[in-house]
Amino acid sequence: MxxxxxxxxxxxxxxxxxxxxxxxxxxxxxxxxxxxxxxxxxxxxxxxxxxxxxxxxxxxxxxxxxxxxxxxxxxxxxxxxxxxxxxxxxxxxxxxxxxxxxxxxxxxxxxxxxxxxxxxxxxxxxxxxxxxxxxxxxxxxxxxxxxxxxxxxxxxxxxxxxxxxxxxxTNNKTNSKVTPTPDAPARSPVDKLGIPASCLAQVEAAIAQAQRKGVSKADKQVILAAVAKPFRAGHPPRDAGAYAYAVAQSLVTTPQQSTTSAEPSKSELKAWANRCFCWPNENPSNFIRVEESGFCEQLTLKEGKARHGYAPLSRGELLSALRQGTLREVSAAVFEDLAKGAWL
Known part of the structure; x- marks a missing residue:
């Protein structure tokens, strides 16, 4: 009917x-x-x-x-x-x-x-x-x-x-994040792993996409547990979906990853955390910000627009370059301006 x-x-x-x-x-x-x-x-x-x-x-x-x-x-x-x-x-x-x-x-x-x-x-x-x-x-x-x-x-x-x-x-909006009421205060429930409900669907979509494309065959719960770490530490990623996709990729050993040096230590990650670099050096339009989770936030400027993503530090030659101190460091304020689209 x-x-x-x-x-x-x-x-x-x-x-x-x-x-x-x-x-x-x-x-x-x-x-x-x-x-x-x-x-x-x-x-x-x-x-x-x-x-x-x-x-x-x-x-x-x-x-x-x-x-x-x-x-x-x-x-x-x-x-x-x-x-x-x-x-x-x-x-x-x-x-x-x-x-x-x-x-x-x-x-x-x-x-x-x-x-x-x-x-x-x-x-x-x-x-x-x-x-x-x-x-x-x-x-x-x-x-x-x-x-x-x-x-x-x-x-x-x-x-x-x-x-x-x-x-x-006329004066009501569905978005509870911007129109909380005394009887129904705005909340941000999280799942048992610590991922906010507002991000969970985006994270799960990225994981499903990574598994569908064959770039990750790890169990979904294993990936979710890895994605949840920065949320529980109080440093949530700017783009939860992109971060989840990068994590899903990192949980499968690829030929490229197998040739890299060992994973970064906790002391190295602490020393590099929140520092920003131009990577690779020969491309002044690519920037990274190192995160203590073992990933880096990436920004690539192309045709006046910034493309955003995440990648594990152990991928390619990035980790070796960080250890050798050969990367050109840039201001965190510059990276933030780019990320917010101030220069677009």
Whole structure:
């Protein structure tokens, strides 16, 4: 049976959240808001291959667009479980109606299917759209103190029955990181390894990509444990996805790696930590910053743009050059300016 999904036209096309989005980005977001497999809370399982086919794209194209939407915090996507959360869902649907007698059982079931690291951020964003009365009801339902009333008739989708959400949503935003409320303070839950929920989907996507390309065959949990180290040490990487991909690569011995010298010692890493160098020396457009984790953050300037990534210090001749002291050191402020795009 088909269902009606309503999108607030002015709230979508005139939304300041979408100002930096491309036509592809908006098409993908519109599809996620109206997907045939969507549910009443805007967080649901989604197969990339099928979603891509529905909009006439390849799977790779769809994943690239979703990654841009993820970077703008408009969408979260968990590639392993193939689960999506449309972060602007409540801009177009009334949260209060999901707790009506006919819908609350379905709502609770949908919430319980969320990936565990997403539960806290989702509830923060959800509760921010509810009245005090509805927040109390939701807490009671989640705690099991009340029974969700299940109607004997098929579930309706009352939240899709009206398109006039403009007044309700004018001053509200889904992004719990910038609109915390006293009843639902902004939180950054972490998994048991210490990786923040806001980074976990990006990290897992990078690991899956590395394994899919065959550049890493290490177990996912082993890679996650290695990626988590700088987070637990209080020095999170600037780009969690790029860092995870580099870690995944480093956990497989390649012919290039087998010819390098031993791994850097803790004392060496401590001495080099946060220092910046031009590498290789003959290319003044490549820069690295050494991290105590045993990796280096890389910046490559090409055609006026900076490309960003990570690599293990033991790869190639970098470690030998560091030990020999032959690299040209640059100011950390220069590296930061480049990283922030100040010179682009």
């Amino acid at each position: 088909s269902r009606q999904r309503t999108v607030n036209d002015q709230g979508f096309w005139h939304s300041p959240l979408l100002q930096g989005c491309t036509t592809e980005d908006k098409t993908a977001l519109l599809h996620l808001l109206t997907s045939p497999v969507s549910n009443i809370i805007g967080a649901y399982p989604l197969v990339p291959r099928i979603a891509a086919a529905e909009v006439g794209w390849s799977q790779d194209q769809w994943l690239q667009v979703i990654e841009r939407l993820r970077a703008e915090d408009l969408v979260w996507f968990e590639p392993v479980r193939m689960f999506v959360w449309v972060r602007v869902w409540w801009h177009h649907n009334l949260a209060s109606q999901t707790l009506g007698p006919k819908l609350r059982a379905r709502t609770l079931d949908n919430i319980r299917q969320l990936p565990e690291p997403w539960l806290g951020p989702f509830l923060d964003a959800y509760k921010a759209r509810l009245s005090e009365e509805h927040r109390t009801l939701l807490d009671s339902l989640l705690a099991g103190h009340l029974t969700a009333e299940v109607s004997s008739v098929p579930y309706g989708y009352g939240i899709d029955g009206s398109s006039n959400f403009s007044r309700h949503n």
